[in-house]
Amino acid sequence: MLASREQLADTWDCVIVGGGIVGTACARRLAGLGDRCLIIEPRSIGGGATAAGMGHVVVMDDSQAQFVLTKLSRDLWDELSRAIPASVGMRHRGTLWIASDREEMDGAEAKEKFYRQRNVVAEILSPGELYRREPNLRPGLAGALLVPGDSVVYPPVMARWLLDEACQRGARLLTHAAVSAINTGHVVLTDGTTVRARRIVNAAGMHAAILTPGLPIRARKGHLAITDRYPSFCGHQLVELGYLKNAHSHDRESVAFNVQPRETGQLLIGSSRQYDTEGPEVEPRILARMLGRAIEFMPGVASLSTIRVWAGFRAATPDSLPIIGPHESNENLFLACGHEGLGITTSLGTAEVLAAMMHGTTPPIPCEPYLHSRFTRRVEHA
Amino acid sequence: MKSASDPVSVEINKTSGVVPAGTTVAAAIMLLSNGLPRLRESITGTPRGALCGMGTCHECRVTIDEVAQRRSCLVECRPGMRIQTDGL
Numbered sequence: 001m002l003a004s005r006e007q008l009a010d011t012w013d014c015v016i017v018g019g020g021i022v023g024t025a026c027a028r029r030l031a032g033l034g035d036r037c038l039i040i041e042p043r044s045i046g047g048g049a050t051a052a053g054m055g056h057v058v059v060m061d062d063s064q065a066q067f068v069l070t071k072l073s074r075d076l077w078d079e080l081s082r083a084i085p086a087s088v089g090m091r092h093r094g095t096l097w098i099a100s101d102r103e104e105m106d107g108a109e110a111k112e113k114f115y116r117q118r119n120v121v122a123e124i125l126s127p128g129e130l131y132r133r134e135p136n137l138r139p140g141l142a143g144a145l146l147v148p149g150d151s152v153v154y155p156p157v158m159a160r161w162l163l164d165e166a167c168q169r170g171a172r173l174l175t176h177a178a179v180s181a182i183n184t185g186h187v188v189l190t191d192g193t194t195v196r197a198r199r200i201v202n203a204a205g206m207h208a209a210i211l212t213p214g215l216p217i218r219a220r221k222g223h224l225a226i227t228d229r230y231p232s233f234c235g236h237q238l239v240e241l242g243y244l245k246n247a248h249s250h251d252r253e254s255v256a257f258n259v260q261p262r263e264t265g266q267l268l269i270g271s272s273r274q275y276d277t278e279g280p281e282v283e284p285r286i287l288a289r290m291l292g293r294a295i296e297f298m299p300g301v302a303s304l305s306t307i308r309v310w311a312g313f314r315a316a317t318p319d320s321l322p323i324i325g326p327h328e329s330n331e332n333l334f335l336a337c338g339h340e341g342l343g344i345t346t347s348l349g350t351a352e353v354l355a356a357m358m359h360g361t362t363p364p365i366p367c368e369p370y371l372h373s374r375f376t377r378r379v380e381h382a
Numbered sequence: 383m384k385s386a387s388d389p390v391s392v393e394i395n396k397t398s399g400v401v402p403a404g405t406t407v408a409a410a411i412m413l414l415s416n417g418l419p420r421l422r423e424s425i426t427g428t429p430r431g432a433l434c435g436m437g438t439c440h441e442c443r444v445t446i447d448e449v450a451q452r453r454s455c456l457v458e459c460r461p462g463m464r465i466q467t468d469g470l
Binding site (some may be wrong): 229263 | 425443450451470
């Protein structure tokens with residue numbers, strides 16, 4: 001799996017910078033099409049944003065472009081699930097979008113209609129039906145939207161499996177080495193080594209904009225907490241409908257109720273979003289707000305034992321859509337970055353769309369909304 | 383008249399037993415079990431019991447009075463305590 005010294009001197013079909021879920025998904029797809037791929041990852045596979053998040057595979061309806069990419073991706077995850085071994089794990093937990101009041105319930109109904117029109121199974125639940133499924137939710141909620149087809153994966157293990165799949169198809173890995181510059185036809189490593197490639201894919205997550213200056217990517221910090229084992233506490237990914245207001249607002253700081261039951265019976269508790277904060281350390285004030293929000297929706301969370309807390313960074317773009325496809329002025333450089341909070345979900349859709357663009361075949365979905373050129377051509381709009 | 387040194391009656395998995403005053407829950411489970419007690423189970427199903435006896439290994443976690451994940455080596459038995467060892 002590791003590239004040998006001799007292989008490093010070759011010219012690769014594709015060098016993929018970054019071994020997170022997006023980089024490994026792209027490697028698997030491109031290697032499957034016959035490209036000789038080298039993944040360069042300085043630290044551990046799936047060790048960046050991939051390991052920091054929740055691993056929720058979810059269809060989202062914020063915009064048509066986001067829906068189309070998440071729906072394609074979720075379908076690809078479902079197809080892939082037949083090949084994913086039990087030890088790697090993928091569980092169809094389903095998502096429950098929780099409505100606190102009548103206004104949010106109206107939002108749930110609009111969401112149900114949007115999904116129904118696009119063949120995504122979704123069901124409105126009355127409060128009684130909701131409490132039957134999730135008795136630990138606080139009383140007084142207005143109901144929920146159940147999306148049974150959403151899943152949960154454990155991202156760093158999944159990234160490792162995608163890498164193994166890529167290597168079985170001939171891809172190779174260079175690790176403990178970092179790319180310091182992406183040039184035309186080659187990348188330069190921090191030790192001065194040059195690695196030649198016909199094409200380069202920047203899937204470097206939070207480092208993408210350092211390697212490709214000018215990419216409109218901003219760090220959006222998030223916190224998570226994980227509890228001890230309480231196996232019957234919760235059965236679905238639970239997200240408040242108010243989450244959508246938070247994810248889209250570009251306010252400096254927000255929290256939302258978002259919890260997930262893990263296979264081990266542990267509860268993963270999120271979520272928070274902050275811009276303009278450099279440090280990776282856990283901030284007690286934000287953590288308290290986030291846990292407070294979780295306790296508002298599930299009072300029993302207050303008695304659970306939390307065993308670990310951490311923070312990570314999402315790579316966010318101004319329109320909350322990833323950047324997928326050719327760099328607008330360097331035709332041998334491709335981008336697969338800026339996935340914000342949907343990197344796990346859309347890794348497979350990204351790989352599919354990117355591979356089609358790189359191989360000149362028709363992508364399965366329109367790819368204009370994700371192109372890099374959308375940022376640089378803004379001045380041309382009336 | 384009750385005194386602090388009286389034996390303490392506790393319930394372990396719905397069976398009552400009596401232990402000396404000052405006994406920890408972990409020790410009570412061991413005293414009242416026949417053979418090696420299983421305090422909990424790992425996620426792969428292997429039996430687990432107290433190791434360090436001082437609150438750092440977390441292998442002795444049991445449910446006490448309906449609160450799960452209590453470190454039994456750190457909790458002293460109180461009369462009428464209800465202890466369950468069917469957790470993870």
